[in-house]
Amino acid sequence: MRYEDRSQPSDAAPPARPWYARRATLVVAAAAVAPTCLAGWVLTQVLAGAGPDDSRPPRIVMPLSVPSPAPSPAPSPDAATGTGPSTSPSPGSSPSPSTGAKADPLTGRxxxxxxxxxxxxxxxxxxxxxxxxxxxxxxxxxxxxxxxxxxxxxxxxxxxxxxxxxxxxxxxxxxxxxxxxxxxxxxxxxxxxxxxxxxxxxxxxxxxxxxxxxxxxxxxxxxxxxxxxxxxxxxxxxxxxxxxxxxxxxxxxxxxxxxxxxxxxxxxxxxxxxxxxxxxxxxxxxxxxxxxxxxxxxxxxxxxxxxxxxxxxxxxxxxxxxxxxxxxx
Incomplete structure (x- = not known):
């Protein structure tokens, strides 16, 4: 492949570098970018996992570099006071039917x-x-x-x-x-x-x-x-x-x-x-x-x-x- 020299000419242009020197520079730059891209792709695969319709066993891959997970956001004032949506029941409350709680099977016998x-x-x-x-x-x-x-x-x-x-x-x-x-x-x-x-x-x-x-x-x-x-x-x-x-x-x-x-x-x-x-x-x-x-x-x-x-x-x-x-x- 031929690489184009995109530098602007000047009145006192330095001698042109040989083609193999320019190609080595580009190879080094590509090598520096590749691990970062690969790490991002691997992290995406690890976090996403198999979809609900994927019957294949999950693949286990070793990420090159996995950043620390972001801290969980603090509960909103609404959730803390119970005035807005919340995923946790307040202390002492009975579980709602959506939590899977079942009535005693003997009730009504x-x-x-x-x-x-x-x-x-x-x-x-x-x-x-x-x-x-x-x-x-x-x-x-x-x-x-x-x-x-x-x-x-x-x-x-x-x-x-x-x-x-x-x-x-x-x-x-x-x-x-x-x-x-x-x-x-x-x-x-x-x-x-x-x-x-x-x-x-x-x-x-x-x-x-x-x-x-x-x-x-x-x-x-x-x-x-x-x-x-x-x-x-x-x-x-x-x-x-x-x-x-x-x-x-x-x-x-x-x-x-x-x-x-x-x-x-x-x-x-x-x-x-x-x-x-x-x-x-x-x-x-x-x-x-x-x-x-x-x-x-x-x-x-x-x-x-x-x-x-x-x-x-x-x-x-x-x-x-x-x-x-x-x-x-």
Missing amino acids: TVVIDPGHNTGNFQHTDEIDQQVDIGTNRKECDTTGTTTNDGYMEAEFSLDVSRRVRTLLEGRGVKVLLTHEAGKARAWGPCIDERARIGNEARADAVVSVHADGVSAGNRGFHIILPAKVKGGGADTAKIVGPSRQLGERIAGNFARTTGSSPANYLGSGTGLVVRDDLGGLNLSTRPKVFIECGNMRDAKDAAQLTSPEWRQKAAQGIADGIVGFLGG
Whole structure:
């Protein structure tokens, strides 16, 4: 290539430099400019990265010279005072929906907790002895329940644990109904068919009836009673047998883990799960439902746990955790 001499002539022009001297000067100048251009191009590639539609892995290049990034601009007065647009929430504020915060998946779900028996049943034996239809046969409306050797009633235990479960579930946004609260417009009962009807009419996602057993000493541990597949009269459990077992298994696992109790050593073959077809509360339910016998009130070691408020809180936690797991929370 030929390079043009753009200098203006003068009367006393110095001798012209040889062509190779002029060419060397231009080469040196180009060499001085090239690194700067190359550094700018490399920096552009590093900062830009691949575009959103570029499926190629990003290239890693070593820049010749990367200038220090410019300091971030100080927040504007509007952003600091919250009077204008700002990307950061003010302290203590709740995240907006755009931040990706999700509502508790249990919000709006309904659970019915059925405290077994009633402390007033002992004074209303005639009323609770009346027969009701449980689909497969007829049975007494309710029973008194058992007690510890020191007189602590199963009905007291079941109501206390049920209230604790309610508190725990309501903390997760669940709507919780109790079938009764002794002494509050309910001197006895309700009957077993009414207990089932309360869960059905509430369209409950889960129903749990809380109890404690009353068998001979030496029999220890908890067990979950699941509905059998029955059909007759007003009973048809075909649709709830499967989900009720899932509910029972969830509660059994969480109850054992939370309380440290073992499955019953006197029935259920060590599984803590028992299937029965003679309980009206299960036969007449159209919603997933189980009974839990939390321990044996007639055994001194189990009774020591059942009468402990601290242990009852653990029992409530295990039941609540099982329900939450069943509901997908």
